[in-house]
Amino acid sequence: xxxxxxxxxxxxxxxxxxxxxxxxxxxxxxxxxxxxxxxxxxxxxxxxxxxxxxxxxxxxxxxxxxxxxxxxxxxxxxxxxxxxxxxxxxxxxxxxxxxxxxxxxxxxxxxxxxxxxxxxxxxxxxxxxxxxxxxxxxxxxxxxxxxxxxx
Numbered sequence: 001x002x003x004x005x006x007x008x009x010x011x012x013x014x015x016x017x018x019x020x021x022x023x024x025x026x027x028x029x030x031x032x033x034x035x036x037x038x039x040x041x042x043x044x045x046x047x048x049x050x051x052x053x054x055x056x057x058x059x060x061x062x063x064x065x066x067x068x069x070x071x072x073x074x075x076x077x078x079x080x081x082x083x084x085x086x087x088x089x090x091x092x093x094x095x096x097x098x099x100x101x102x103x104x105x106x107x108x109x110x111x112x113x114x115x116x117x118x119x120x121x122x123x124x125x126x127x128x129x130x131x132x133x134x135x136x137x138x139x140x141x142x143x144x145x146x147x148x149x150x151x
Contacts, residue, residue, distance in 0.1 A: 028070065038066065038067065064091075068083040077105040077108045090142075103142065106137065114132050
């Protein structure tokens with residue numbers, strides 16, 4: 001649909017391709033900007049190019065996967081997990097790639113927080129007792145997911 005002279009589906013396709021191209025060139029901040037613009041376009045076709053784009057783009061990545069991937073490559077693990085699952089649990093309707101990205105970014109965010117806490121603690125005994133606070137969440141969510149998949 002053309003709105004004021006621009007085709008939203010074509011813009012989506014161009015932005016998806018731009019995210020892939022920018023990421024492949026190591027332009028992480030630019031890729032994040034393009035992914036945020038893509039996410040800001042709102043609803044519409046969320047997988048694969050809707051029109052012929054200037055850049056070839058695999059149809060497997062959704063808009064939210066592209067956005068989360070750019071956050072992950074920048075080391076913004078909490079933003080990555082939130083982009084995939086705003087409610088804090090397993091990504092709804094997510095494929096294996098989204099589930100892995102959510103779980104790994106949640107784990108790494110917990111590890112980063114643990115390292116920050118280690119810098120604050122001077123007692124070696126207390127340091128040895130610090131744990132990743134996200135491990136219980138990951139265990140509970142993933143155990144429930146595996147149980148529901150097996151049923």
